[in-house]
Amino acid sequence: MGSNYPQIAASFLVLATLLSGTAAHADGVGAGTLIENTATATYDAGDGPVTIPSNTVTVRVDELLDVTVTSLNSGPVAASSGTAVLTFEVTNTGNGPEAYVLTANPAVAGNDFDTTIDTIAIDTNGNGVYDPGVDEVLTSPATTRLLDADENLTVFVIVSVPGDALDGEASDVDLLAEAVTGTGAPGTVYTGQGVDGGDAIVGAGGADDNAIGSILIGVTSVDLIKAASISDPFGGTSAVPGSVVTYTITANVSGSGAVTELVVTDIFPAGTSYEAGSLALDSASLTDASDADAGEASSSGISVNLGTVAGGTSHSVTFDVTID
């Protein structure tokens, strides 16, 4: 029976390595985890209670391959021209370390126009924003590092918007992630390609996933129209000394986007004097002082800060001057 001793030693080694697999995760036991089962029997054969163990059966959990891709953009990314950045999250939903090949496809059916993929980058500093020169750009074929089970990675797809894209046009970009070990029908087995030389098996998701990010072109333009009306001291409309000229500057913002920090300024014509307190925005009076309200008037002219103005809206600025 002495030959059994090495086997007993081996059984203790098994116990020692019970937890050597990838740590357990919410999505399942880690690949490489050893599952061991031993029953114990007690009985009475006439000489008092006897306790004996069964043999221990051991199986190892294989590697499940799966992944999810989601768009992290809350809606279409507004773009005009140049580049736009789409943000995705790639999550290893398998139970072992796995890397993924990323493919961005800009030619999605239904696109008004197609963008050009510039680069795929990883959010190296983890701030959720693409930082050129800081975030690692993946060289083709774009392959992530090994992601642990349940680990996720923020991925940026940087695209170029063609110059002829029109206001209001939309374009989708599809990001596909595929397990490096392999993809296929659920249940497909890659023998020996899992953790520690175990098998890898394709999970319910096929070990690949994709998500769509959208770009919406918002070209916004501003037209300023200036009009004047004159009332002379005699009840007419002649431009004579003492006549009051009311200027109306209408800012028409068109397009699907918005403009920011829109400031309307005007200089008083030579030979006129500003009528103190006459400045108004959309018929609401503004003080002349440089203060909390949007407008101010100086000796030379007026300035009204409209801030961010959405396309499709207009605002009018009015003020009066008197002809000297």
Place this chain on the structure above:
Amino acid sequence: MKNFAKFAAAIFLASGVIAASSPAIAQGRAIDLKGYVKLEKIITGNDGATSVELVEPETIVPGDKLIFGTDYSNNSAEAVSNFVVTNPIPSAVRLAPVASSDLTVSVDGGANWGKLATLSVEQGDGTKRPAQHADVTHVRWTLAAVAPGEKGRLEYPAIIR
């Protein structure tokens, strides 16, 4: 590690070692226990009908259903009594919901025993909730006696967490 872990290790403990802790064994073992594990695999035929087969666990992943079993046999000439087989459930699996509701189980590491429906689990806030299959830590079978030459099989289904 691959070959080692792939095979359902059948490691029999030497009776000489058991003798160190249990003198009764030195006189010969009346009962033999043999553990095994199978993978329950659903096979879909060409006609779309499915059937369940028990196969060697060549490839297993979380969610798979395993059958852990123990074959016992009384190889002696004498009957044994108070035969109790206790099986701790490996932490990487949970007792499958299809397990018999009559099975005697423990949800506290073997301190208390009963049918699952009669057991409860203390929660972090001190309150108790009914025990669930995933709470089971041990299963146990009790036979009043095993006659000479009698054989049997005890098994429980488990799902890999």
